[in-house]
Amino acid sequence: MNYRKLTPSMSLLLAFEASARHESFTRAAGELSLTQSAVSRQVQTLEAQLGVALFVREGKRIVATDAGRAYMAEVGTALARIRNATLQVLASDAFSQRLRLATLPTFGAKWLLPRLHQLYRQHPDLQVDLHSRIEEVDFATQPLDAAITVGDGRWPNVIAHRLYAEELVLIGSPQALGQAGKRRRNATRLARPTVAALNGLTLLRVSSFPDAWREWCGHFGLPHHALRLGPSFELTSHLIQAVIAGIGVGLVPRMLVEDELKDGKLCSPFEAVTSSRSYYFIYPERVRNHPALVAFREWLLMAQMGAG
Incomplete structure (x- = not known):
C-alpha cells in the first residue's frame, strides 16, 4: 500500500477543494493567492497521483466528475474539521x-x-x-x-x-416633499401615497435591494412601473446623503435615519412598510x-x- 498516494499534500488538496467549490480555477486562484495556471497544475498533479480524473473541462468552466464530487464530499469535510480544530486552538489562548x-x-x-x-x-x-x-x-x-x-x-x-424586521420609510428633504410632509413626519396617522404625489420625484435605490420600491408600492397598491427610478447607490449612507442634498427620495430602514428625522434634515410623510427582509x-x-x-x-x- 502506497501511503504517499493515499495522503496527498495539503497544497494539492486545498487547490482541489477550492476549485471544486468554485467550479473555476480562476476563482480558486484568487482565493488561494496563486495564479490560475498554478492551481490548474496542482489539480493535474493530484489527478495524476490518484490516477483518477477529478474534473472535466467545458471551455473556461470546470465540472467535477462523479469521482471528483465524491472526493470533494470527504475532503471538504476533512478540511473544515482541520480549520475548526485550528480555530479552537486559537480560541483557547x-x-x-x-x-x-x-x-x-x-x-x-x-x-x-x-x-x-x-x-x-x-x-x-x-x-x-x-x-x-x-x-x-x-x-x-x-x-x-x-x-x-x-x-x-x-x-x-x-x-x-x-x-429586527426591516421597516422601510420613504425619506426626502423637506424641500423635496414639501412642508406638509415635514409637518406630518411625527403624526400618528399618516397619509397614504398616490402616484400623483410621487410623480416628478426621482426614486433613489440601494443596489443590494433592487426590489425595495416594488415591495413598497405593492404595500400601498401602487403600480411601481409608473414611477421614475433614478440612480442606485452601493451604500445606504450615500443614498441618505443624496436625499439630504435634494437629489431625490429614497427608501431606507427607519433605524438608520432616526437622527435625521428628528433634527428635520429629512422628513417621512408616509407610514413605514415592513419589507421581506x-x-x-x-x-x-x-x-x-x-x-x-x-x-x-x-x-x-x-x-x-x-x-x-
Missing part, C-alpha cells in the same frame, strides 16, 4: 477575547458603533475587529467569525439569530462556543431587545 465581525457599513455606523461602548464596559478585555461587508459573507473562505447582515434568514450551514446575527457552527462570540452574542441580543 490569545484569541479567546477577539471577535472578527463583519457588518453592513451603515448599520455599523448608525446602530452598532454608538452602542459598542456598552459592550466594552461589560467586557473590557474583549476586542471586536469590525469589517465592512455588503456582499454575502462566506465563512469558509473569509477570515471572519460572525456577521450582522440582512436577508430572508435562509443561509446554509450557519446559525442565525433574527434581530430582516437583520440577522449569523455565524458558523464551529464558533458557537467561542468565548468572544458568546459574550458579543449575549450583549447583542439584549441590546436588540432594549432598542426594539
Whole structure:
C-alpha cells in the first residue's frame, strides 16, 4: 500500500477543494493567492497521483466528475474539521477575547458603533475587529467569525439569530416633499401615497435591494412601473446623503435615519412598510462556543431587545 498516494499534500488538496467549490480555477486562484495556471497544475498533479480524473473541462468552466464530487464530499469535510480544530486552538489562548465581525457599513455606523461602548464596559478585555461587508459573507473562505447582515434568514450551514424586521420609510428633504410632509413626519396617522404625489420625484435605490420600491408600492397598491427610478447607490449612507442634498427620495430602514428625522434634515410623510427582509446575527457552527462570540452574542441580543 502506497501511503504517499493515499495522503496527498495539503497544497494539492486545498487547490482541489477550492476549485471544486468554485467550479473555476480562476476563482480558486484568487482565493488561494496563486495564479490560475498554478492551481490548474496542482489539480493535474493530484489527478495524476490518484490516477483518477477529478474534473472535466467545458471551455473556461470546470465540472467535477462523479469521482471528483465524491472526493470533494470527504475532503471538504476533512478540511473544515482541520480549520475548526485550528480555530479552537486559537480560541483557547490569545484569541479567546477577539471577535472578527463583519457588518453592513451603515448599520455599523448608525446602530452598532454608538452602542459598542456598552459592550466594552461589560467586557473590557474583549476586542471586536469590525469589517465592512455588503456582499454575502462566506465563512469558509473569509477570515471572519460572525456577521450582522440582512436577508430572508435562509443561509446554509450557519446559525442565525433574527434581530429586527426591516421597516422601510420613504425619506426626502423637506424641500423635496414639501412642508406638509415635514409637518406630518411625527403624526400618528399618516397619509397614504398616490402616484400623483410621487410623480416628478426621482426614486433613489440601494443596489443590494433592487426590489425595495416594488415591495413598497405593492404595500400601498401602487403600480411601481409608473414611477421614475433614478440612480442606485452601493451604500445606504450615500443614498441618505443624496436625499439630504435634494437629489431625490429614497427608501431606507427607519433605524438608520432616526437622527435625521428628528433634527428635520429629512422628513417621512408616509407610514413605514415592513419589507421581506430582516437583520440577522449569523455565524458558523464551529464558533458557537467561542468565548468572544458568546459574550458579543449575549450583549447583542439584549441590546436588540432594549432598542426594539
